[in-house]
Amino acid sequence: ALPIFSVETWTLLVVFLTLLFLYGTWTHGQFKKLGIPGPKPLPFIGTFHEYRKGILDVDMECSKKYGKMWGIYDGRVPVLATMDPILIKSILVKECYTHFTNRRNFGLNGPLDAAITVAQGDQIGRA
16 A cells, blocks of 8 residues: 555655656657657666667667668767768768867777767867
């Protein structure tokens, strides 16, 4: 049976849980509004759980299922993935490199440490 709490306590608990859920899912409709397909995210963790299969496998699976562009969520943060080399070059080098100057770097790049996807600062315009 449920613990005996006052009506006010139950109301506050329901409001808190509702707000917590909304916070965890607030950004998860951005790609849908833009018509960009992608896997369905979970509250707070987004689509990060998909990567337990391996990043390459998930990206290949998404490219087969959704085409050259899809949206994923790292937690609550929307991430647009694309496999169109012309669009990638346009975004990372030509048009917007001043807006995307430093990409996230997990330090697991190995021989790809100078790749355009992890380039930092002045290295970016050299592609």
